[in-house]
Amino acid sequence: GGAVVEVEGDTLLVATGRRPVVTGLGLEAAGVELEPRSGGIQVDAKLRTTSTGKVPVYAAGDCTGDRQFTHYAGFQGAIAARNALLPLSDPGLLTSVPGCTFTAPEVAKVGLTEAEAKAELGDAKVRVVMTPLSKVDRAIAEGEEEGFIKVVCRESDLKILGATVVAPGAGDIISEFAVAIDRKLKLPQLATIMHVYPAISIAVQxxxxxxxxxxxxxxxxxxxxxxxxxL
Known part of the structure; x- marks a missing residue:
């Protein structure tokens, strides 16, 4: 029922995704179960598998069927090693993982999208703030005005729930929002943090x-x- 939009191009890329290859590893003998939806190795929050042996088995990265980012796999690998070798444990499954598609301009995201936040909290409890690159001096000077920075917040206290950045260097800019979400910061707090001018990231401030x-x-x-x- 929506409008029909025609887009012309030279090539159509269809990205169907990947599935973990975990056959032939003898996982069944060790009591390691697979996650039905993704086909990856099932792990708990600490990256421990369902192995039934005396020595626990951990799994990390793409083989778990979780989000397939190199930086996330590296993070999980370090956490799995830490949990396997040292007392106590740290979480290895994260709800908020930054990701970036390295197109021109780059497209990066972390946390909830506007649609996800509204589905979870309701439209009235979500506030969306967005600024186009056409208002950013660096983007104007370099003729890179196509893009935007979009932040999704909780309406009641402006706590940052997610962000999307479409801009040159978006993969770098999104890291600031990843920290903000992890530290449960509110959007106005980023205004008091000095940013470098005329970097594109000044748009965040x-x-x-x-x-x-x-x-x-x-x-x-x-x-x-x-x-x-x-007073």
Missing amino acids: QLAAEVYYETLEKSMPLYNVLGKLG
Whole structure:
């Protein structure tokens, strides 16, 4: 029922994804079960498999059927080794993993998309803030104005839930949002962190500053009262 859009190009790339190849490893004999949906090795939050032997078996990376990013596999490999060899344990399955498609411009994402956040929390409890690259000095100077930075927040407190960046160097910029989500930061907090000008990442601070100033305006009645009290 939607509009029909025609797109012309020289080549059509169909990316169907990959499935783990875990046959012939004798996993059944060790009691290691597979995850039905992905076909990967089933692991718990600490990357431990369902092995029934005296020595626990851990799995990490693409063989688990989780998101297939090199950086995520490397992270899981280090965590699996740490959990296997040292006391206590750290989580190896993450809910928020940054990823990037290295096209021109790059497309990077971390956390929830707008649709995912609204499906989980409801439309009224989600706020989306976006700025186009056409407002960023570096992008204008280099003629790279096609793209945007989009941040998904919880409406009540502006906690960052996810972000999408379409821009040159998006794979670098998205890391800031990965840290923000992991540390449960609110979008206005990024306005108080100094960014380098005229890097494209300055757009993150500018976007956050717009929201920060909005919160200040809403608090003006309180500030006026405090001012009259000499505080």
